[in-house]
Amino acid sequence: MDDTPLTKGERTRQAVMQAAYDLFLEHGYAAASMRQIAERAGLALGGIYNHFPNKEAIFSELILDRHPYRQILPIMLNAPADDPESFVRSAAQAMVAELGKRPDFIKLMLIEIVEFNGRNMPKIMESVLPEVLPLVQRFGQQKGLLRDIPPFIFFRAFLGLFFSYYITELLIGDTPIIQTQSHALDHFIEIFLHGVLANKETA
Amino acid sequence: MDDTPLTKGERTRQAVMQAAYDLFLEHGYAAASMRQIAERAGLALGGIYNHFPNKEAIFSELILDRHPYRQILPIMLNAPADDPESFVRSAAQAMVAELGKRPDFIKLMLIEIVEFNGRNMPKIMESVLPEVLPLVQRFGQQKGLLRDIPPFIFFRAFLGLFFSYYITELLIGDTPIIQTQSHALDHFIEIFLHGVLANKETA
DNA sequence: CATAAGTGAACGAACGTTCATTTTTATTTT
């Protein structure tokens, strides 16, 4: 599309971002040093400061660029919208699959919470809101088919349930004590669609 | 109950633990220094090493002692067990209330994930499993009343949904862009019990 | 009075950042 080659400066800037991203995910923010970032990006320590004013600026730019919502929302928007049930099924599948492909995307957000006390959250929310609104509205439009729940709550519950499905899967996966249940995601979807209570219609 | 007074060593040991706990939650693990911990605990830097071999040992002991499950599980066990619906309602309320009283308890777990890559998770799971099992079994016993879902999945979905309810409430609360919905928790409970789909019985 | 607990200076290492200097790049002038 854009065949103007990246300027040298822009290329090393990207290299620094990628190196910092990898190291932040690996060790957290404070424990990842500028020297490590420089080495992995393939330039000298001082060179970083030609592209970023300081360490925190690298993280701030990363969290705005790569927080998990940015990856997941477009995918959910592309899920089929015919009826709510099949939308939930395919959106949940797509979301978990995408998280699985990029198992580290969540960590950046956790670092933001742990080491910055959510200082960047307002900026993140602001930047992602335009992408969230169409999704929320989609839930709102299906009035008759859905239980009477505010669309934004619907959205929060959806994200929360399947986020935590993914995170627990990730954590339990490394733990030999608890074995992962196959088809667990299907059960989560079932709970989200129909709840945990058995139907009383048979009474 | 136990009126044998704590030995001097035990008292400062506790003070170090509490100081480290506060500072880890405030700044994360790497960014909280031993000097800060010593100062807040009210003793000299070197004194810490009479009670802990190194910094990481303090964290390891903290995460085993104070991870959120230890606080929440007993409360859930005390929820009324008559029928699943009222159990879910009161257990969810109790869990969220307890998290609200100790808004920092989750953070310790996040630090474990971010800065230690979940290295302590197996030990945590092992220590908490005896408390989890009776809860899971309670779900399993209510066969007829519940949808046919493995008890452990039920448990994961319950914790995940209301954990994430609490976390988003916490994060959104600081963000003026998005306003918190009142009665949001009730809606979450409704979703967990009955799902998001409207009943088709009226057809 | 033996041992546990507390002190604070000292250690080497690593940290983020700065800076004078050199090298490379991209553009303009021959």
Next chain:
DNA sequence: AAAATAAAAATGAACGTTCGTTCACTTATG
């Protein structure tokens, strides 16, 4: 197309801090 040139990028030593840990020593405890 070659040479000139100003700006951008890269270098690595150096600065001042701070880090986790150790240690010889003093004080307090049981």
